[in-house]
Amino acid sequence: MNANETLIKVENVQKYYNGGAIKALDGINTEIKKGEVVVVIGPSGSGKSTFLRCLNLLEIPTGGSIYFEDVDITDAKTNINTHRQRMGMVFQHFNLFPHMTILKNMIIAPMKLQKKSQAEATVLAMELLKRVGLEDRANAYPSQLSGGQKQRIAIVRALCMQPEVMLFDEPTSALDPEMVGEVLEVMKQLANENMTMVVVTHEMGFAKEVGSRVMFMADGKQVEEGTPHEIFTSPKSERLQNFLAKVL
Amino acid sequence: MAEWLESMQAQFELNFITDNRWRYIVDGLAVTLKVTLFAVILGIAIGVLIAMIRSTYDKNKKEMRPGFGKFALSVLNGICQVYLTVIRGTPVVVQLMIMYYIIFASSNNKVLVAVLAFGINSGAYVAEIVRSGIMSVDGGQFEAGRSLGFNYFQTMRYIIVPQAFKNVLPALANEFIVLLKETSVAGYVALQDLTKAGDIIRSRTFSPFLPLIGIALIYLVMVMFFTWLVGKLERRLRNSER
DSSP: OOTTOEEEEEEEEEEEEGGGTEEEEEEEEEEEETTOEEEEEOOTTSSHHHHHHHHTTSSOOSEEEEEETTEETTSTTSOHHHHHTTEEEEOTTOOOOTTSOHHHHHHHHHHHHSOOOHHHHHHHHHHHHHHTTOGGGTTSOGGGSOHHHHHHHHHHHHHTTOOSEEEEESTTTTSOHHHHHHHHHHHHHHHHTTOEEEEEOSOHHHHHHHOSEEEEEETTEEEEEEOHHHHHHSOOSHHHHHHHHHHO | OHHHHHHHHHHHIIIIIGGGTHHHHHHHHHHHHHHHHHHHHHHHHHHHHHHHHHHHHHHHTTTSOSSHHHHHHHHHHHHHHHHHHHHHHSOHHHHHHHIIIIITTTOOOHHHHHHHHHHHHHHHHHHHHHHHHHHHSOHHHHHHHHHHTOOHHHHIIIIIHHHHHHHHHHHHHHHHHHHHHHGGGGGGGTOOOHHHHHHHHHHHHSOOHHHHHHHHHHHHHHHHHHHHHHHHHHHHHHHTTO
């Protein structure tokens, strides 16, 4: 696959509740290219998390289509599980498996889904753990780690499946302030390695510094989209100007 | 005091030694253990199956696309509901007698009938215990499993059920203790379990004290042993998280 090739194409995606009375997503269109870091910002309730969760069908859109590697994953006939194996996801609340060690958390999916041997999966897992500086915690349990450590593990757990794209759903929102930095650092490192990323976040600094494109959402619509420079220095819509005035 | 001891000794000989009456106790204990063991296995099998169907239905009824799968699941869920209602709504003794005198009227295998009756009865309670365990696992765990690419059943098997099992272990242990003691009504269909054994001896010797206190002690020891065993298992499961 070439750089600049479209990895995810979103066509008029809608998520309605109560038969259209509540429009969580109201016709989203976008393309995510390989190697891009798309940062989604917006006020609470704007639908940015819903949008992200639609990308791997944790939420099933009520209308529109999503193409991942040119396959329509919203089609009922598509087996979403094989596609999800190529899309990593990191959650606000980490969602590590508490009954497994860190290492087991990381190798269970590669072993069961990619049929890797335990040794093979462990080699990759240990390499990734080393990269986030947690190789000495391989045999610890999630409850023994701090929030920042848990989120770093959640990131490398997703990376163990060697995904094409990483989806981040407010990865630093549940962290104590002093732990936000260590998680953002790992994400920056990933972006520098040309990982395709879609990040929902309130960290405007991260959006400015790392984002290749910023998408501003409000009331279920994409209000403005552009480079970080465009979005943060010359916002066009009043909605975005108001939002930036509050958060910056 | 010495007099009392002497009378106890005489009673002991009369109730347990004479005519090899201890054989009733041993044979009865074997029957009780056999019935309990197989009923527990049957109960867990039924319970886990029903809990899976019910929680799958509860979790997915909103999201599922209409079609055969959804129809089949809702029918299965309906059957489970009826089973739970009937089994939990009638006494186990009545179920046992219906099983023996009506459903298996032609069979004389009392142990098998008891296993089926107690297993089917216990399954209803185990189902609700396991279902509460599955529901108690944080929804994020399920999403994390699915986001890695596990399908519904793999997520259940590797991620949800192990955590659910740990959460419900005390309740399950309680159910097994109840079941062990509940089998004491097997005498209603003339199955010679431990309780019936004590009762037979009492009716032969007209001396109720030792046979009844004796079997009570045996039940007590079994339950205490089992409680100790589960406590050990619980500690081991908990340790793996600290």
